[in-house]
Amino acid sequence: MTATSSDTAATTQAEVSAEIAALSRAYDDAGTTEERVRLDYPPYRSSILRHPTKDPHHADPEGIELWSPAFGHTDVDPLEADLTIQHAGEPVGERMVVTGRVLDGDGRPVRHQLVEVWQANAGGRYLHKRDQHPAAIDPNFTGVGRCLTDGDGVYRFTTIKPGPYPWKNHRNAWRPAHIHFSVFGSDFTQRLVTQMYFPGDPLFALDPIYQAIVDPRARERLVASYDHDVTQPEWSTGYRWDIVLTGAHRTPMEDA
Numbered sequence: 001m002t003a004t005s006s007d008t009a010a011t012t013q014a015e016v017s018a019e020i021a022a023l024s025r026a027y028d029d030a031g032t033t034e035e036r037v038r039l040d041y042p043p044y045r046s047s048i049l050r051h052p053t054k055d056p057h058h059a060d061p062e063g064i065e066l067w068s069p070a071f072g073h074t075d076v077d078p079l080e081a082d083l084t085i086q087h088a089g090e091p092v093g094e095r096m097v098v099t100g101r102v103l104d105g106d107g108r109p110v111r112h113q114l115v116e117v118w119q120a121n122a123g124g125r126y127l128h129k130r131d132q133h134p135a136a137i138d139p140n141f142t143g144v145g146r147c148l149t150d151g152d153g154v155y156r157f158t159t160i161k162p163g164p165y166p167w168k169n170h171r172n173a174w175r176p177a178h179i180h181f182s183v184f185g186s187d188f189t190q191r192l193v194t195q196m197y198f199p200g201d202p203l204f205a206l207d208p209i210y211q212a213i214v215d216p217r218a219r220e221r222l223v224a225s226y227d228h229d230v231t232q233p234e235w236s237t238g239y240r241w242d243i244v245l246t247g248a249h250r251t252p253m254e255d256a
Helices: 005-032 061-065 216-220
Strands: 095-103 114-119 144-148 154-160 178-183 192-197 237-240
Touching: 114 154, 144 154
Parallel strands: 095 237
Antiparallel strands: 095 154, 114 144, 114 178, 178 192
């Protein structure tokens, strides 16, 4: 029997899934299952480049302060939280609102903290010279924004749903649609970076970055939920996603 194109695609997806699962089992058998995130994770080929390889060193606090974030309430304009109004025209794609709270491990709000986002456009392309895959650049979408959490720890962004994109980690490798989040404290040593995903993405099982998180429940904490109360009639869909900084239910972060 001759395989159809859909049969071939299914076989390829199954092969990639099987390869990731096999490497994961082998890596877990080596004694890494107790770690929250696998650091050197073979299916994620560049993982060795994405975390520190040397022991931490004490730094001069005064030197750190020279390079720490400097901003106040007047330095972050509320308009920066709307990624759809930064240019003369409307960006292409599904307009959406993403909101949630930044919380500590006891559920208390983390107030007046800088939250930054960056993302690909609706076609899955970043506005960056190193991103050269053949998807259109949207002249009306830069893909970056920031805001301060309010007195209840709430952040809120209006943006466009990003598309998946190829990343050459393995054959036919595609990243699930996601938005990068950064949360700052009072200096650079307190910066935390993570990614927010969208529910029901078929690429989860094929993505070594997502699968590098050992605990399935921790992976689920990276996935936003559709919220019809956040959705605005005739205007935008809505998603809700909380960021928990500490404790047993903390949001998985990228080690930097």
